[in-house]
Amino acid sequence: MGTMRTLISNGTVVTASTAVEADVIIDGEHIVGVVEPGTAGDGFDRVIDATGRYVIPGGVDMHTHMELPVSGTTSADTYETGTRAAAIGGTTTIVDYAGQTRGSTLAAGLAEWMGRAEGHSYIDYGFHMMVTDVHEGTLAEFPQMMGVGVTTFKLFTAYPGVNLSDDRQILAAMQVAASIGATIMMHAENGIAIDLLRDEAVARGETDPIHHLLTRPASMEAEAVHRVVALAEIAGCPLVIVHISSQDALAEAVVARDGGLPVFAETCPQYLWLAQEDLPEGFEAAKFVCSPPLRRRSEGHQAALWSGIDTGRVDAVATDHCPFTWEQKEAGRGDFRKIPNGLGVVEHRVDLVYQGVVEGWIPLTRWIDVIAETPAKISGLYPKKGTIAPGSDADIVIYNPTGSHVLSARTHHMNLDYSVFEGAEVGGSAETVLSRGEVIVDRGVFVGEPGRGKYLVRGTNALLPERIVE
Ligand code: URP
Ligand code: ZN
Ligand code: ZN
16 A cells, blocks of 8 residues: 655745745655645645645644653643644644653653653654753663663752752763763752742741742842853753743853853743733732743843844743643642642644744744754754655644634643633634644644654754854
8 A cells, every 4th residue: 555645735835944835745754845836746645725824844842741740749731631732733743851760760760751651642752851860870871861862861950859960960960961962951040049038938928829939030040051051061061951931041041152052042932921920919820830930021031032032042942831730739829839830831832932923023934943943953853853844754734824813721722721821812823733744633623543643762962063162
């Protein structure tokens, strides 16, 4: 039996470098041609008319937490519900974070996460490894992880007693990473100082969720970025600062990259769109509790992050998707330190960054670069993922630039009984989504088969030669 041949006709194909009228030819799971409109010939099994639509690479969300065990509970989206929501929103690849349990091995952590995802994910997925117990045994496992496609390792300067590594451990891990071509993903906030501020706030009776934001100042994010950049420079190690929330932290990353260091900046839609000013009164603000926290709009953080996307200083927009239901958030009533950290965003990332195009803040090509191409390159998935070109996987979104819709818990597909974006009207929407040539969302209707997503053996960060100076 031959493979299925699909033609996507009459659309505007947008990649990180161009937007052109073109037809896309798919054979089986792969793109085999991007040709002048009307020149593809015939004999196709299926023709998708993309007139008036953008034809874009499927989104690559390089930062998610499905079923993450945290604070005695588990993030609310499973690989099934989370990847279904992602696909509906135009994301066809996630790189989720597997984690080491303190006292155990990286291999055991990876096996645990593989077991959760396998047979459940609707879209292709890879894993970073959260390293929470750095010692010689753990470091000796790094090459083995690389061998199975885990080429990125997350370290934390935050969450003392749970995830935090000290500077000696961080430097040692960076030295090993540098020696094997791995990239370090860094959660940069000064967790030790922040913990004192948190304890002091609670001792003063300041227990509402707003104090989560007030006790994690941007200066403590920027300080941690500065410190880990200095350590990475000594080690010669490539570094991604994940979930950058403030202009202060971005400025530190920009100084590093302008100095020629292989330092990359990731932000998230919540930091681009939401702010401290948006928080509801009282405990309801727990819905918005994440780390790093939302910042004040009046201080210019959102504007600085959008400008960073426009100028190429922000490399990637991922979600840090880590949803907790209202019932789960209730654990922190009376003590904000007990609120599970994280927001549900995976379904809306493509749309929320597209709003920067609608507003005229960023060009179309930057949209695709930060949601697909550069995350694919950093994650070692390019050009299999992240672009529309012959040889690439046929992960494609037919995006309606005028398909406006309202974000709401009543209509979203994430396993979450509220939305931090409730009532937001967005212009544009993913209509039809293909993953490896298969239609999994058909004009807004999800039609994917459970468990069809495959584990991705990732290569190393493709951007390294560009940023390393001898
Ligand atoms: O609040 C957040 N971001 N939770 C997810 C875990 C992390 O630190 O990325
Ligand atoms: Zn983090
Ligand atoms: Zn995260």
